[in-house]
Amino acid sequence: MSGQSSKRIWIYDTTLRDGSQAEGISLSIEDKLRIARRLDELGIPFIEGGWPGANPKDVQFFWRLKDEPLQQAQVVAFCSTRRPGKKAADDPMLQEILSAGTEWVTIFGKSWDLHVTEGLQTSLEENLAMIGETIAYLKSCGRRVIYDAEHWFDGYRHNRDYAVQTLDAAIAAGAEWLVFCDTNGGTLPHEIARICREVMDRLGDRGGEDLKFGIHTHNDSETAVANAIAAVLEGVEMVQGTIDGYGERCGNANLCSAIPNLQLKLGYHCLDPQRLQKLTETSRFVSEIANLAPDSRAPFVGLSAFAHKGGIHVSAVQRNPLTYEHISPEAVGNHRRIVISEQAGMSNVLAKARNFGIDLHKNDPTCRQLLQKLKEMENEGYQFEAAEASFELLMREVMGDRPDLFELQGFKVHCDRGPGMTHAWATVKVTVEGQNILEAAEGNGPVSALDAALRKALVTFYPRVSDFHLTDYKVRIIDGSSGTSAKTRVLVESSNGVDRWSTVGVSTNIIDASYQAIVEGLEYGLLRQRPSEKVAVTA
């Protein structure tokens, strides 16, 4: 939009280093290699792999990559400046970073005088020497150097002249990139812009043609992405961040938002457009490997990022998507979702049917019947937003296309607690092909007992149920204010090891609600395995 057409912005990913500082993330070498390959496929030009001096595991990561190199990305090793009062050549940390064998290294140094005197407990002069000598030594060993100016913005605000001297030291020693780091994440976009502008003006002539600038931001003020953009608008050419914004405390600048903002809205070139379409899948892959639930609210790549509710709204978005969507979801590999909600209008239902590959027309009486049924069920407390498998079963039922796979006769559940023991047992009765089956099972709670009993009852007729298992279980009390007499809505997610689908049950009795959801989960799983059927995958 702003016509900065085609200017290149170099994306520098630090998911494997700064990202893995996040609480709750712990990546094995194998995990790191898999993520590095995905980032390479996405077309990220710089991938920071780790800090070999601080983390011995990281050395192996670089060695493994030497055997099976990436296609095009530069893998970068990260390290601090040498220790105070030592020669660079004698610092074991720098030997480790050299042994990583990368062409590029990133060295971070102190910009803020207070961190030099209080943190490192050395002199301001020694810090300048540490920056200069470390970079000069690595250059003499054939490395290309990116210099990360730690605590840049705070340092500049407290002692501007000293902060600039640290950059001078890095330039003189031969750093090719200077990266402004908002390490504590406290700076707001207008301050980022002002400081970047002032410093780049001041250094402009000193570094020569080849000197370039970068930005590294943290999300403590919830402005990390805006801060990166503000710096780019001032002329910075490298953006450092992480996939999904993972990182220490509140995380780093989220590349999944920074990249599409820069490329799709401001016309910068970050990634090949075809590769940008892998962004959503890369985000979900990284959260999968990091073993964190993907954030459904995440901008651009989240499950809800292009979800639409409400009747008029839905027909409008279908006529002209730009009226309700800031970008085309396909540009980042995401897609539009029509959410089935209380206000479900006819157009919602039709759009949903199309998603499932079900042929349904507006004038079809079935459509009105379905809408009626849907409203009744929503009044009873059903919600199909997150239970698309149940919605498809309902749709098939109204259309007369829901085969009777089994007939339920009932269940009994028994929970017992006495001194030092708890029990949960369940018995179910099911009729399949005219035969009555009675089975019982126990579990560590009434719901797992019920699930086990149901699968035991069905497995003889449908051996595939032995592959099914529950992958998620959620409970919502619909009107909390009536206490335990309130209705309960249970959402169950099932899997056959490959796909996942979600179902819903509602009852004043939590066991009964769970039972309904589990039964529909089994039924949907069996239906979707009939080879001739076209069924939707919800995960």
Place this chain on the structure above:
Amino acid sequence: MSGQSSKRIWIYDTTLRDGSQAEGISLSIEDKLRIARRLDELGIPFIEGGWPGANPKDVQFFWRLKDEPLQQAQVVAFCSTRRPGKKAADDPMLQEILSAGTEWVTIFGKSWDLHVTEGLQTSLEENLAMIGETIAYLKSCGRRVIYDAEHWFDGYRHNRDYAVQTLDAAIAAGAEWLVFCDTNGGTLPHEIARICREVMDRLGDRGGEDLKFGIHTHNDSETAVANAIAAVLEGVEMVQGTIDGYGERCGNANLCSAIPNLQLKLGYHCLDPQRLQKLTETSRFVSEIANLAPDSRAPFVGLSAFAHKGGIHVSAVQRNPLTYEHISPEAVGNHRRIVISEQAGMSNVLAKARNFGIDLHKNDPTCRQLLQKLKEMENEGYQFEAAEASFELLMREVMGDRPDLFELQGFKVHCDRGPGMTHAWATVKVTVEGQNILEAAEGNGPVSALDAALRKALVTFYPRVSDFHLTDYKVRIIDGSSGTSAKTRVLVESSNGVDRWSTVGVSTNIIDASYQAIVEGLEYGLLRQRPSEKVAVTA
């Protein structure tokens, strides 16, 4: 920092309206009332309560508030402009908003020509009439009007002159606030700033002294907070957003980040500083009521927002917190967490004890013991944020001040479903003053049966339990990924008709978890009625 000292920014919360559009959030009237009271305690001046015309449930919310009004906040009813081709006085939606009986109403209208012709399918002139006549009619009925200019930024970019005409119509009809809405969330901060500046310059003289401007942003570009700040820096005086940033798609501007940025960094006045210290607790309360896991990475209020790892770093942060923290965590009611250290917990426990009026000192061995117990229970899945009655019982237990009111021997619960019937029966055995009591009851679910049986068993010895009832019941699966074998945390709120208190139970068995929470609810209720005791009210 920037010296805009003490200029007032009016915070407008729309958690109850726009926030509840988020996927997965469904608030009962009782939930909405509880949230409204918390926002009022926080000192939010405008609280948008709902859209009475679109959602009949919302009308009851406003009626309930008439009976028990808030202390100081203005509750605002929300509505669109009248329908095309109708008189304002004949539009039933506007009758609904009037029946809400609020002093302030917010009317949203179309700014973007495309939405008028394609969405509303009416003429550009009629849209101007709809805006003007709706506002004029509501003014004539004694209401004060905030005008939300929907799709403002997109509309302005596409047809600047028409967009400004819509504002002119609102001004002429008597709107006191004009709010620029970035409805699709696609605009970046520098564009927000530029457009706000241009429009306010252009309208400056037209509205007179009393006309004020506001900003309403969405997070689709991950810049909602930065966008709100950019508008404020241009002179806007109202910020609309939601607690925790909940809202449709990627959410609204997160007030939990916008407020501390504006107040602590830019020197604007949003809330009383003492009330700002309730921000973290309000955030967690709202996520609890919304039944969503609080985001530990959330800026300012998240559990990880001020978490520090590593030795040197930790001693540095303790010597001089400003070197590693962008604000003081206490300013927003959060606290520094030193990961793998007891320090943080200790002060928490002491603060908690002080809250309950319990005299506990740092060097008291009880304090260390309590901390140990607390950590064990948190590892098992207990959480006391929203269950302060259970926390107080735990504290009394460690201090040897938890009297044995009754002893539980066990329970049996039986659920049955057959053709056309469901049953839920519970039997409990309790010992009181040496006597064994066995009682049974039925309910419309296993938990209400259990609750009834327990009260039946205790009522002879403690007649007051007949006044007790459950007012809320919430279930959270702690580790969703292990399906129905995961642990369940149950939160129960009890009342004696005057006060309310909350308790917690954890088990892999949902019935057992409910049982623990109900039992503690009864125990706490009996304890708090001993006249000599000072006990805390949690709701």
